[in-house]
Amino acid sequence: MAIVKPFKAIRPTKDKAFFVASRSYEEYGPEELQAVLQFNPFSFLHIINPGFKFEKHITGKERFHLVRNRYLEFLEENVFLKDKEPSFYLYQIEKGDFKSLGFFCACSVEDYRNDVIKKHEDTLHHREELFADYLYSVGFNAEPVLMTYPDNPTVDEIFQKKIQREPEYDFTTTDKVNHKLWKISYPEGIEKLQNAFNGLDALYIADGHHRSASSHLLAEQLQNENPKHTGTEPYNYFMAYLIPESQIKIYEFNRMVKDLNGLSKEEFLIRLDEHFRIEKREDGLYKPSKKHEFSMYLEGEFYLLHLRMTNYKFTDALSQLDTQILFKTILEPILNITDLRNDKRIAYGYGKHNLMQMKDRVDRGEFVVGFSLSPTTVDEIKAIANAGLTMPPKSTYIEPKLRSGLTIYEL
Template identity: 80%
Template sequence: MALVRPFKAIRPANDKVSFVASRSYEEYSKGELKSVLKYNPFSFLHIINPGFKFEKSITGKERFRLVRNRYLEFLEDHVFLKDEEPCFYLYQIGKGDFKSLGFFCACSVEDYRNDVIKKHEDTIRRREQLFADYLYTVGFNAEPVLMTYSDNDRASELFKKEIQRQPEYHFTTTDRVNHTLWKISDPDTIAELEGIFGQMEALYIADGHHRSASSNLLAQKMEKENSSHSGEEAYNFFMAYLIPESEIKIYEFNRMVKDLNGLSKEEFLIKLDEHYRIEKREDGLYKPTKKHHFSMYLEGEFYSLYLRKTKYHFTDALSSLDTQILYKTILEPILGIKDLRNDKRISYGYGKHNLIKMKDSVDNGDFAVGFSLVPIVMDEIKAIANAGLVMPPKSTYIEPKLRSGLTIYEF
């Protein structure tokens, strides 16, 4: 059963929170990153980019040590404050008509090891170890693992009651995303929430497989160094943001390939015909609306691809996944792409207008062909995770995307 714990968060001072909270480092362009670092002295980006202070690019363990120093400076300058009592932190994030209401908590590495916390993605050992070394040096985690749970009426009732109170934070960031956070410090409410989640059979990682795997490695390392290890130490847990399944948004990743693997257009279409009924679309942009149907853009024209189910056999949850079907019937056998993560011939795109971007990229000659899919749904993710299987890379783009530095978990 799932173990969730309150924790004493390190949080931005109320008057600085909108300046501190940052998007994931990878989401910033070089120009945007430089501007934030230059004009916003409170941004969390200063902590994870400590070399900016010295006008120098710093990497490796030296960077880790300097991250720790910048973090301590934020504490010394009271940009960050530490709560005096363990709390859950109810957090609503939303933009336009999309909102998610979940809570920050500490989850157990033991649950991760015992598959109470379910995974659906492969992790790269080198990246796991690098981030574990980072955590060990800096002594804190500012990026929660996003996890989902089956909707629970009682938990929803408790949260609806909590959001009637005055929030700790309420602000809007420059990308027009609204953020509201409430502290849950009442012992009875905390105990009831612990009991509710203690009856759940599983939590599902939506985003943060490497972060959770690295937290597990960190716990193993620190346990070996602690002769009086009890299992209750902070390193036995990691920060997570839990949301009900109904409040997660899943988008698809399109696939674009640079060439047809030496085939002409006609030869390529003939090979596709083995597994697909192919129809040329005459109605402009075409996006599929059903599972096992794909949109293909090739030499200025859209095609619909309908899987011939007499030629393709569903054997498990993975074989039924559209990203896997596309890989096993087209990308690997016809286009010769075996390594979806590292092959330079394939690229991925997501987002509201990505079908247009895919078309433009093919028209401009950057790619020879593009494929559009329908989004994977939560039931498919759970089926993969429950079976201990692994999705192909770039199968899902999941929202909400959480801010760094809003709550920090210390080891």
Template identity: 60%
Template sequence: MAKIIPFKAVRPTRDKVSLVASRSYQTYTQAEREARLDYNPFSFLHIVNPGYKYAREITGEERYALVKNRYSEFKEDCVFVQDETPSFYIYKIVDREQQVFHGIVAAASAEDYEKDVIKKHEDTIEYRENIFKAYLKTVGFNAEPVLLTYPDNNTIASIIKTIEKERAEFEFTTTYRDTHYLWKVEDDSIIKTIQQEFEKMKTIYIADGHHRSSSSCLLSQDLKQNNPNHKGSEPYNYFMSFFIPESELRIHEFNRLIKDLNGLSKEEFLIQLDAAFRIENRGKIPYKPSKKHHFSMYLDGDFYSLYLRKTNYTFENSLDALDAQLLYKTVLQPILGINDLRNDNRIMYLNGKKDTVNLKSSVDSGEFAVGFGMVPVTIQEMKQIADDGLKMPPKSTYIEPKLRSGVTIYEF
């Protein structure tokens, strides 16, 4: 039984939302960040990069305190205003390719995360969890929702469709040519109906934001233990999420780029590959796989197709059947010597939204020796792995939609 609650979002004013909204900090190049910081005083990047004001890099607790200060200044200057009534927020994105995403911004339950009502499919790294927990504890807000997905629901879909006929609170287009819309839902009867529909759901799934949800849960546990008057209704018992139906989730693959062949010659490498795959040289024409257990490879100016020899590989569970795991078990670990997918600097990941040409050019540049492509994970695979209590290798999925930071903010 999934529990979601409305909350009083802190939001930019209508005239400034397009200036405030930003992508995740890490997705900008240095030149892009500097341009936005130089010429847009309202960008949310000023909050998450407070050292810009002092022309130096600031880290750790000092940075967290300054983030809180910059956020307070945005509120004092009325760039941000808090809603008076707890609300759900209908959020719609139409991307540059005319894909449409509809969902609900609400607060998800940390207890649901602990009890596995909210299921995970990806491992988290402890030190990253603790860093983000410390950050949240100092700043006291969350500005980027965790992406959660739920089974398609006709009642919720009908409510969203009806509300979207009204004038949106926000409507803005980004420089990426994605158009964002937001509607505020404060009608008690509508809120109750949405909550009742979620209560019927046994499980919902994290699509994107495993570290953010895990850190929020750790913070909830800390604050609960240190609050002698804990009641369970405190804001720290929840974390901001964007709930999207499963049918609208878009999952892309992450391709793999490897810097060297682990001391092997090209011929030696191909011979070792032959034990696990049927290999065909496709020449200069870009090749992209279209089936599970088929891979593309770009090596020394040529594309190759790799088809798994299933007689030599055993599928013992749902994780073994995942192509990212299969590639790790048959190639990356035994042949190329990459054991730690998270921390080995010999491997880089390229999201599958980028053209095959990007993989080719990365190898042709000399920075990488070989590149591998695969087909995207399906929502059914992702859910099965989560249901089985297993975890995907890092960078198994590149999931859309990607929300902007600073459009709705959850304080605790």
């Protein structure tokens, strides 16, 4: 049984939603970030980059406290208002032929603890602690965890009826993405949504493993500090954006390696032959078209690598994942890359043109060899999560990517 709870969001006023909404901080280059901070006083970036006001780079606890201050200023200046009734927030993102329709809600830390909310990635404890400290200091959660659920006719019916109404927000950002948001605050709609999710055995984290783990860590800390803890306090929940499986878009990360671990090209190809049937491609850029095939770019040529099923055994859901196959057959045994997260010899690329970018970086001499894979599927994510396993780093790049600042959950 999955718990979803409505909440009273802190939100920008309708006339300022376009100006407040920002991409993830890491997506901005230095020049673009400076321009937004200089010319858009309503951007959510001012809250998470409070040092701009003082023309100073601020980190650590001092930054956390100033983030809290900037947030309070946005409330005091009526850039943000708090909704009067608990609501679910239906949010649609549309760009070109890609459209996603999900909703913001509060999800239960207890569900996370009890594996109703399922994970497929490892987290780093120091990052969990850092973000938990951040949440403790600022007192709000503005970065929802992206989770997915099986397509549900009842949920879809509620959503389709609601989107016929005028939205609270309707704006298009400069990257040509249209954003719409509706409130679901009427008791019947809330009850129907909660009942629909009560019937689900699990929710699956798509993006936000550290955020959910940090919320769990914070809840434990605040529970221990509160002698009157009841389990209903806001810190027992965290903000999430739930979206049906059919509307998740998953892209692959390619892998680029700086050397062949002392092997010549010929020696490397011979080592590959143990696990792969190797086919040189003569038709330029080549991207694999099915599972257990890999595209390799080496010394100006593309190769198709077909996995030899006789020499590789599938033992569980993880062993069938292409990122794991590449790791276990090439990266670890041949190229001696054992730490995919921290080894400086390997880098990752994603995006619409990542195959061309991989080729260009190899051609420029930044890397010696590149590998392209097919995207991971939702079913693979679920199978690994259900088995309690974890994927290798950089196995998925998932859309939609959500704007910050449209709904805020106070702790």
